[in-house]
Amino acid sequence: MHAKLTTGAMLLAMSTLLLPAAAAPDWQMVAKTFGKSGTETPDGVYRIGLPRTDLKVSLDGVALKPGFALGGWIAFEPMGNQAMVMGDIVLTQDEVNPVMKKLEESGIEITALHNHLLRAEPMTLYMHVFGQGDPVTLATALHAGLALSKTPMENAAKPQASAQQIELDTAAVDQAIGHKGKANGGVYQFSIPRAETITDSGMQVPASMGSAIAINFQRTGAGKAAITGDFVLIASEVNPDEQPRLFFMHFWANDDAVKLGRGLKAALDKMDLKNS
Known part of the structure; x- marks a missing residue:
């Protein structure tokens, strides 16, 4: 025996089917609110680069390029009309406390604070951030925090082809590592995603949200290069x-x-x- 739908139930079912899908976040409004535009990655993440081009940092006599070890970023992953935001913000020591206080007051979680390179002068620190909610609200909070630092917020001009050339045997480096890198601002970079699906709070974390292994090469002369980066490890891979x-x-x-x-x-x- 088949149950009959009442008129009310039929109308409810039809209205449910006709409900519009949740609108995707307005990235142009996010960029306007944040104060700097980004790009949408192939995996649907809106990523904004925050290189500290204002800083002159050296390590063991090597002047570090912004893309080598001073490349902060913020990335938004859509969750319907909401978003999850993650990022690494590069800060000087005197910027850490005011930026951290402002972000926490605005609902942004600080998930880590550490330096990437010992002996670098002046010392810079990476502040890892996390948040969930309305993307424009998140962008407002992040803008307010970064305003208490000297992080450059102007949109960078597209680099010329000559600036992308790397005076290294990149083909040999690719072969040695087993992955292909790309030139970016005088730095040869690798982004190597893990095989597993990475999740946080039930949401998948794409490689462009910081779940990929990052390796950077910067030429130091005579075929030599400085390297830095992040190995993304699961617990069993740590010693x-x-x-x-x-x-x-x-x-x-x-x-x-x-x-x-x-x-x-x-x-x-x-x-x-x-x-x-």
């Missing part, structure tokens, strides 16, 4: 010397001793410790 795996969280503070003690106790209460 598994200790069991169970341990992670060290370093901390520092200067405040009332008892107040600090209470804060440390709150953290210790979250851990599996031996009874004293």
